[in-house]
Amino acid sequence: QVHLVESGGGSVQAGESLRLSCRASGVDFSISSMAWFRQAPGKEREGLAAIYNKGGNTYYYDSVKGRVTISQDTAANTVYLQINRLKPEDTGMYYCGVEVDGMGTFVAWSFRPPKSTDFTHWGLGTQVTVSS
Numbered sequence: 001q002v003h004l005v006e007s008g009g010g011s012v013q014a015g016e017s018l019r020l021s022c023r024a025s026g027v028d029f030s031i032s033s034m035a036w037f038r039q040a041p042g043k044e045r046e047g048l049a050a051i052y053n054k055g056g057n058t059y060y061y062d063s064v065k066g067r068v069t070i071s072q073d074t075a076a077n078t079v080y081l082q083i084n085r086l087k088p089e090d091t092g093m094y095y096c097g098v099e100v101d102g103m104g105t106f107v108a109w110s111f112r113p114p115k116s117t118d119f120t121h122w123g124l125g126t127q128v129t130v131s132s
Contacts, residue, residue: 001026002024002025002027002098002100002120002121003024003025003026003028003074004022004023004024004025004096004097004098004118004121004122004123005022005023005081005123005124006020006021006022006033006094006095006096006123006124006125006126007020007021007022007023007126008021008126009094009126009127009128010085010127010128011128011129011130011131012086012130012131012132013086013089013130013132014086014087014130014132015085015086016029016032016086016130017082017083017084017085017086018082018083018085018086018128019080019081019082019100019102019129020036020080020081020083020094020096020126021078021079021080022078022079022080022096022123023027023034023036023076023077023078023083024077024078024079025077026109027100027121028100029053029074029077030053030054030074031053031054031099031100031101031102031103032037032050032053032098032099032100032102032120033051033053033098033099033102033103033106033114033118034050034053034072034096034097034098034099034102034116034119035048035049035050035051035052035096035097035098035114035116035119036048036049036068036070036079036081036094036096036097036127037094037097037113038090038092038093038094038095038096039092039093039094039095039125040089040091040092040111041092042084043092043107045116046061046063046096047061047113047114047115047116048061048063048068048070048081048094049061049064049068049069049070050070050083050105050109050114051070051071051072051079052102052103052106053072053074053079053102054102054106054107056071056072056098057106057109059072059109059113059114061085061113065081066082067083067084067085069081069082070082071072071112076132078092079096081094084126084129086130087130088127088129088130088131088132090130091101091128091129091130092123092127093126093127094125094127094128095097095122095123095124095125096122096123097116097118097119097120097121097122097123098119098120098122099118099119099120099121100120100121105118105119108132
């Protein structure tokens with residue numbers, strides 16, 4: 001059974017940084033694709049970054065490019081999201097998703113940004129609150 005657990009969220013001041021973690025179980029991490037999305041109250045879920053764990057290829061959405069870094073620890077089956085220079089508009093619930101066989105999702109990035117529907121399994125999220 002696929003299980004994702006996000007952690008690392010919290011309440012911070014604008015300008016600070018956070019590193020979110022997403023630990024996966026029940027998957028072959030080495031061939032999966034994973035992504036971070038976030039959702040603010042009253043808004044649609046938006047993509048932040050994605051990674052194909054076979055090789056570590058990454059994708060960053062334009063809205064956060066330059067402020068976030070997605071990385072992997074294959075030994076720990078964990079993907080991280082480093083967010084720098086946090087802004088109040090970064091407030092929201094941050095979710096991690098996984099596609100067990102990540103090749104197809106990775107190939108799709110060549111043509112379009114990853115969609116939330118590309119990832120079959122999701123965690124319960126971790127809350128990030130940024131105050132000014």
